Amino acid sequence: MSGFSIARQKMVDGQVRTSDVTDPRIIDAMLAVPREAFVPPKQQPLAYLDLDLAVSDGGTAKRFLIKPAVTAKLLQAARIGDADQVLVVGCATGYVAALVARLAARVTATECDSALAERAKGILSQLGVGNVVVKAAAAADGDPANAPYDVIVLNGATEVAPGGLYRQLKEGGRLVGVFALSMPARATIVTRSHGDFGNRALFDATAPVLPGLERLPAFVF
Secondary structure: OOHHHHHHHHHHHHHHHHHOOOOHHHHHHHHHOOHHHHOOHHHHHHOOOOOOEEOOOOOOOOOEEOOHHHHHHHHHHHOOOOOOEEEEEOOOOOHHHHHHHOOOOEEEEEEOOHHHHHHHHHHHHHOOOOOEEEEEOOOOOOOHHHOOEEEEEEEEEEOOOOHHHHOOEEEEEEEEEEEOOOOOOEEEEEEEEOOEEEEEEEEEOOOOEOOOOOOOOOOOO
16 A cells, blocks of 8 residues: 555544544545645645645635545535535535545535636546536535535535525535534534525534635624
8 A cells, every 4th residue: 555545544544433434435435535636745744634734825815625534524414315416615626526526426616716626627637536517616606507406515614604505405405514603613514494494513623714604804883
């Protein structure tokens, strides 16, 4: 096994399995997708550590791959089926989209940084991932043209209730992400049922906030 393959196995054994992730499809996906391919070369030695890993070049809002265990637990909670249409919001360089591509029929991935979206397209193409479409779009916008979706995955946190994304869910659809509307921040699942939306906290978690989903600054008199 290569050094990265060994590190990937250790990540799954030491971070993912120990976080009560038991879905074999998710474990297989995380063992198969090379996380190091989605980070800049100088960051590759850090690719499998338990941290939010910066992947942007600077000049725009910093973008991250969120912690492996948080990613895996969110995907497990989303219950992605092999016929599902999934939207990944804030895909950065495409790592989460590549994982979801192994679980779902088709994936649309959006990224607010157009240069990063192009990088994601290139990496996914090099890896032969053929069921992901990457688009440059603001996080709050989602992809209304191709909605509704069975599942929406936020690759980061939100400090506001993203109502525009809720409305892009199918009946019975699920949205998962880290909600930092108050403290402590919690991974949350939002489900659409009979035209209404219910949410349930899953576990305490932190993640970098997605650009465009920040809390508006309060007006001070």
